Amino acid sequence: MTEKHTQLTSAEIACIWTSYMNDSMATCILSYFLQHIEEEEIKPIVQFAYDISAAHLEKITNIFQEEKIPMPTGFTIEDDVNLHAPRLYTDTFMLTYINHMAKVGLLAYSGFIAMSARKDIREQFIKGLQETTELYDSSSDVSLLKGLFVRAPYIPYPKKTDYVDSKKYLSGFSLFSKQRPLNTVEISHLFTNIQTNIMGTKLSLSFAQVSPRENIQKWMYRGSDISKKHVQVFTKALLNNNIQPPVSADIAITDSTTPPFSDKLMMFHMSLLSGAGTGNYATAAAASQRSDLVLNYERLSLEIAQYAKDGADIMIKNEWLEQPPGTIDKQKLIKTKDTE
Incomplete structure (x- = not known):
């Protein structure tokens, strides 16, 4: 059996399932943003974010199908977005939102990579991390250009290194x-x-x-x-x-x-x-x-x-909470068998 056709581990299934849910939600939100975005500097950022999520969704869908694992329902543009709804967010909110969610994505993809063993799965998430890094970088550049990027507080540069010399420090x-x-x-x-x-x-x-x-x-x-x-x-x-x-x-x-x-x-x-x-x-x-x-x-x-x-x-x-893939309840299986 080749490495590529090795069965997915529970961690890898959890990662692709979580990624599918997140990306299906992201494509819905970003498709709505694209209907209303006006500022020329921000529009390419929204489009890039949408393209990343849509491409990830397609790739993960293929993995589910190849592995013959039931697809999550997730979210769809047909069922979960009203593209004709009036504008709810300003353009600057959309930019700040994408920059913030890119940070969330950086943490998520790092975790997915660390939990994945199979080469093709790791490659998928490494690519996702690279693309999300580019999204964060480009959205940060535009935020800085527009005066929207909020920097952390400044402090005076330290003059020397030091060590903790008392428990009072804690x-x-x-x-x-x-x-x-x-x-x-x-x-x-x-x-x-x-x-x-x-x-x-x-x-x-x-x-x-x-x-x-x-x-x-x-x-x-x-x-x-x-x-x-x-x-x-x-x-x-x-x-x-x-x-x-x-x-x-x-x-x-x-x-x-x-x-x-x-x-x-x-x-x-x-x-x-x-x-x-x-x-x-x-x-x-x-x-x-x-x-x-x-x-x-x-x-x-x-x-x-x-x-x-x-x-x-x-x-x-409301029957909205989709259940992640899980193992078989052995006790329930035995009881079901005994009643047959």
């Missing part, structure tokens, strides 16, 4: 002494999570604005409130260190209330961002050395987890 709480200043690793994660939550706030508000279902509107508004709260927590940590967090330009949504996307797609998208946010917080907690920051990330992660769980309940109730 403490974020003290009744008798001032907290130590934030280090650059901690600042970078606080800044990143501020920017991520700002995007989450805008996106969840736009979804609440257009959803026809009251329970989904409430869930989306709740997500926006959670993101705002988390921005305040992270901003306060920076301000307490006399670091002014850079503020993004207004990446506004319009006043349209006509839904461009299905509720199923919008719920999936927010669940995806919730999962990415939880991962960001875990990484930030592991990298931060001040105990107050670690505790903040841990408690805020629990809030996101409960929010995501409530969202999953809504999706299950």
Whole structure:
């Protein structure tokens, strides 16, 4: 048996399934963006993002068919997008959204590569990583050109190297002494999570604005409130260190209330961002050395987890939560056999 025809591992199946779901969602959103984008500098970025997702979707579809694995339902332009819906987002929002989702894609493809053994699967995800890197790079260039790219805070260059000489360095709480200043690793994660939550706030508000279902509107508004709260927590940590967090330009949504996307797609998208946010917080907690920051990330992660769980309940109730491929329940199989 050649390497190419070696059966896919469970990890590889999980990767192609996740990639299919994400890319099918992306093609729906980007096809809608293409109907409304006007700025000449931004339009090629949107088109490039769409072309990448569409090509990935076609390749992954071929893999499913070659391996004779049932295709996910995912999302389709026919069922999950209203291309004739009025403009919901400004051109600058579309650019900022693509730049943000490219960051999410970079992390996802890195993980897919690390979990894949078969050569053709690795090559597929390596190509995806390269294309997503190019997308992030080009969208960053245009964002910088238009004054939309938000840089992390600047600090004075250090004058020397140093070592931790006291356990107090790890403490974020003290009744008798001032907290130590934030280090650059901690600042970078606080800044990143501020920017991520700002995007989450805008996106969840736009979804609440257009959803026809009251329970989904409430869930989306709740997500926006959670993101705002988390921005305040992270901003306060920076301000307490006399670091002014850079503020993004207004990446506004319009006043349209006509839904461009299905509720199923919008719920999936927010669940995806919730999962990415939880991962960001875990990484930030592991990298931060001040105990107050670690505790903040841990408690805020629990809030996101409960929010995501409530969202999953809504999706299950409406039969929108697609189940990833799984193993056979042996006990259930035996009981079924015994009744035959």
